[in-house]
Amino acid sequence: MALSSGVTASIRALAVSLLLAISAAAPSSKRSAWKKVASTAEGGVAFTLGEGTYFANLEYPKALLSLSCKTAGKPDDIVPFTVISVQDSPVTASSLEGIVAKYLAGDDVFSTDFLEGIYLAYNGSGSAAIDASAVSYLDSVAPSNLLLDAAFSASAAKTTFKSPVTIVPSSSGAALPAGPYAVSVEPQSIAFNMVYRLYEDEYRDFLYGTYDANDGEGTWYPLELFFAKKWYPYVPVPSRIYSWSDPRPLAGARVAIKDLFDMKGLITSGGSQAWATITTVANSTAPSIQRIVDLGGVLVGKYKLAQFASGANPWDWQDEHYPWNPRGDGYLTCSASSSGGGCSVAAYPWLDYAIGSDTGSSMRRPAAVSGTYGNRPSQGLMTLEHVMPLGAATDTAGVFSRNVHSWVHFAKHWYAPEMHQSPNITGLTPLDVPDNTLWPKRVQYLTDYLPLANPAAEAVLQTFLAKLTGTFNMTLERVAFSSIINGSSPSITELNAATSVINSLTQYFQVGKPLVEAWAARFGGRYPPVDPGKRAWANVNATRYSQPTYDAALAVKRRGVDWFEREVLYSTAESCSESVMVWDIGTGGLPSFREQDLVTNNTAAAFLAQVPARAAVSGASICPIYGCVDMTIPIGQVEYFSNITYHVEYMPVTVSVIAKRGCDFMLWNMWGRLADEGVLKEVKTGRTAF
Ligand SMILES: *[C@@H]1O[C@H](CO)[C@@H](O)[C@H](O)[C@H]1NC(C)=O
Numbered sequence: 001m002a003l004s005s006g007v008t009a010s011i012r013a014l015a016v017s018l019l020l021a022i023s024a025a026a027p028s029s030k031r032s033a034w035k036k037v038a039s040t041a042e043g044g045v046a047f048t049l050g051e052g053t054y055f056a057n058l059e060y061p062k063a064l065l066s067l068s069c070k071t072a073g074k075p076d077d078i079v080p081f082t083v084i085s086v087q088d089s090p091v092t093a094s095s096l097e098g099i100v101a102k103y104l105a106g107d108d109v110f111s112t113d114f115l116e117g118i119y120l121a122y123n124g125s126g127s128a129a130i131d132a133s134a135v136s137y138l139d140s141v142a143p144s145n146l147l148l149d150a151a152f153s154a155s156a157a158k159t160t161f162k163s164p165v166t167i168v169p170s171s172s173g174a175a176l177p178a179g180p181y182a183v184s185v186e187p188q189s190i191a192f193n194m195v196y197r198l199y200e201d202e203y204r205d206f207l208y209g210t211y212d213a214n215d216g217e218g219t220w221y222p223l224e225l226f227f228a229k230k231w232y233p234y235v236p237v238p239s240r241i242y243s244w245s246d247p248r249p250l251a252g253a254r255v256a257i258k259d260l261f262d263m264k265g266l267i268t269s270g271g272s273q274a275w276a277t278i279t280t281v282a283n284s285t286a287p288s289i290q291r292i293v294d295l296g297g298v299l300v301g302k303y304k305l306a307q308f309a310s311g312a313n314p315w316d317w318q319d320e321h322y323p324w325n326p327r328g329d330g331y332l333t334c335s336a337s338s339s340g341g342g343c344s345v346a347a348y349p350w351l352d353y354a355i356g357s358d359t360g361s362s363m364r365r366p367a368a369v370s371g372t373y374g375n376r377p378s379q380g381l382m383t384l385e386h387v388m389p390l391g392a393a394t395d396t397a398g399v400f401s402r403n404v405h406s407w408v409h410f411a412k413h414w415y416a417p418e419m420h421q422s423p424n425i426t427g428l429t430p431l432d433v434p435d436n437t438l439w440p441k442r443v444q445y446l447t448d449y450l451p452l453a454n455p456a457a458e459a460v461l462q463t464f465l466a467k468l469t470g471t472f473n474m475t476l477e478r479v480a481f482s483s484i485i486n487g488s489s490p491s492i493t494e495l496n497a498a499t500s501v502i503n504s505l506t507q508y509f510q511v512g513k514p515l516v517e518a519w520a521a522r523f524g525g526r527y528p529p530v531d532p533g534k535r536a537w538a539n540v541n542a543t544r545y546s547q548p549t550y551d552a553a554l555a556v557k558r559r560g561v562d563w564f565e566r567e568v569l570y571s572t573a574e575s576c577s578e579s580v581m582v583w584d585i586g587t588g589g590l591p592s593f594r595e596q597d598l599v600t601n602n603t604a605a606a607f608l609a610q611v612p613a614r615a616a617v618s619g620a621s622i623c624p625i626y627g628c629v630d631m632t633i634p635i636g637q638v639e640y641f642s643n644i645t646y647h648v649e650y651m652p653v654t655v656s657v658i659a660k661r662g663c664d665f666m667l668w669n670m671w672g673r674l675a676d677e678g679v680l681k682e683v684k685t686g687r688t689a690f
Pocket residue numbers: 085086087099123178244245
């Protein structure tokens with residue numbers, strides 16, 4: 001959108017007036033002055049403006065107005081600016097007031113301090129007029145610079161404004177979305193730089209914040225800033241106004257990414273400093289994540305995970321400091337391994353989604369303990385290229401959300417057919433993923449894992465089940481999963497063994513072995529410093545850790561899934577999944593804590609991932625083994641007396657719902673319907689979900 005090299009007098013005038021404004025550094029008394037906090041190596045500047053702390057990407061502006069100018073601002077000098085987009089002519093005071101009010105109400109980045117400069121952009125056709133009331137309004141705001149689209153030139157010629165006015169030649173601002181900017185003046189140009197609000201990650205759920213370099217090559221930059229006073233990372237979120245004219249389905253959605261997925265320009269650590277030391281910066285973004293960007297989403301940071309996506313307990317985290325859960329007394333577990341994802345979505349209203357992975361429970365359990373919506377999709381629903389693996393044929397990618405309709409919307413656009421994995425990765429028949437409302441006929445209440453240990457939580461579950469079966473006219477049956485799979489071939493013992501092979505081999509060959517070898521070569525034969533769970537890489541059994549063993553395990557899994565889809569969860573003409581199963585991946589309605597001593601020998605608390613003695617298999621393993629879809633749904637909360645705050649606190653109650661592989665969209669349609677009926681609700685951020 002650069003202007004032609006012929007420089008117009010009006011643009012030269014703009015540059016001069018901007019320079020004056022910068023050197024004077026005296027905004028209208030109604031507005032706060034910006035103060036620089038820091039510059040970054042990537043050419044960004046952090047600044048305070050009024051109540052907020054902001055960041056602007058000065059290296060790659062959103063748009064550049066070319067000009068030739070003798071003097072420029074000092075490096076890092078900026079003018080807070082707002083592009084106001086109007087579509088009706090004449091522009092009136094009330095239309096401008098209405099737009100500014102909408103910006104204030106709908107965006108957490110914009111503030112009236114950004115009205116230091118105003119660019120009034122006209123998005124209608126032909127010429128446009130500014131009426132006398134709008135002129136008074138603009139005079140009262142008194143921006144130090146007023147830019148008007150060429151469409152206003154005839155009208156502006158008849159008017160006297162108090163602010164210096166510059167006419168922007170037609171189409172120059174076309175690529176510039178409305179919203180707040182930090183304008184910088186360079187020798188040959190005026191740059192409109194995107195503005196981010198810097199939020200403090202007070203729960204320390206992130207490793208660091210990220211932002212789009214805007215370099216045209218899809219690079220992401222780490223935000224090299226830290227809120228030292230309180231030891232928090234900063235997370236940059238762009239103005240929501242930028243996305244209001246963007247028709248893409250996820251335009252402006254703010255998404256946190258587990259540090260297991262490659263983002264071009266960043267190191268994928270897998271939560272390991274040792275791995276980060278020997279690996280290189282990712283030179284492409286994982287296709288699953290790139291799809292979010294292509295749909296308009298913005299990636300605001302990399303969040304904490306259990307190292308190498310393991311199921312480590314909070315007290316076994318050594319490299320990273322364990323993330324904090326906003327719910328209850330603040331000492332509840334975030335579970336593993338997509339821990340920072342569930343907890344950050346539960347914590348921050350400025351965050352919309354988090355992307356995580358689930359091999360053994362890693363989306364579903366963090367969703368359960370944070371009281372957020374989270375899914376393990378059907379095996380193969382999302383490509384995991386450029387994602388650090390655990391088990392290629394058991395890994396899946398899911399999304400956390402607070403709002404049912406937003407969750408469904410995201411999922412339906414993200415899990416597109418072209419993102420499915422090849423059957424040669426899953427080892428299974430090709431996925432069939434109908435988007436239908438062919439509801440199940442039966443709900444199977446799995447008595448191996450239910451009822452919930454806390455009767456108050458079980459009452460919440462029963463209320464939900466009554467509404468579920470009532471809404472969809474389903475019958476409820478109590479049945480033990482162990483009896484459903486009794487006599488299956490292959491047996492659950494064989495399937496468990498095969499799953500354990502699948503879950504460990506891919507990661508060993510792609511991460512463990514290269515890490516152990518590279519570390520030994522660099523550090524005199526030493527084993528890398530990793531969390532306790534992965535010290536076993538020092539001593540693997542070469543017979544077990546081999547491709548033939550993996551291939552044999554995949555064949556066992558295939559037979560198990562084929563059996564399951566024939567005998568247990570299957571499609572009929574009337575149902576995508578003839579039944580669904582409900583169970584609990586949480587802690588039975590009892591709190592589970594980040595501190596081991598708060599759980600040990602305490603009947604009022606529970607460890608995560610406990611398999612009841614009556615169960616033949618961990619409930620969390622049902623879908624990793626059988627390829628099915630399992631979603632965690634927040635349905636209420638129960639109280640407990642906290643030994644941390646010495647106060648009554650609340651913890652979320654959730655239910656896990658399993659359907660046949662490929663019936664993900666049918667389940668999401670069920671959740672959408674239950675949200676419409678008021679059965680499912682948007683969860684709140686902070687101490688309580690409801
Ligand atoms: C045009 O301006 C109106 C009024 O501010 C706004 O609602 C609309 O999104 C704008 N359209 C574009 C394409 O910027």
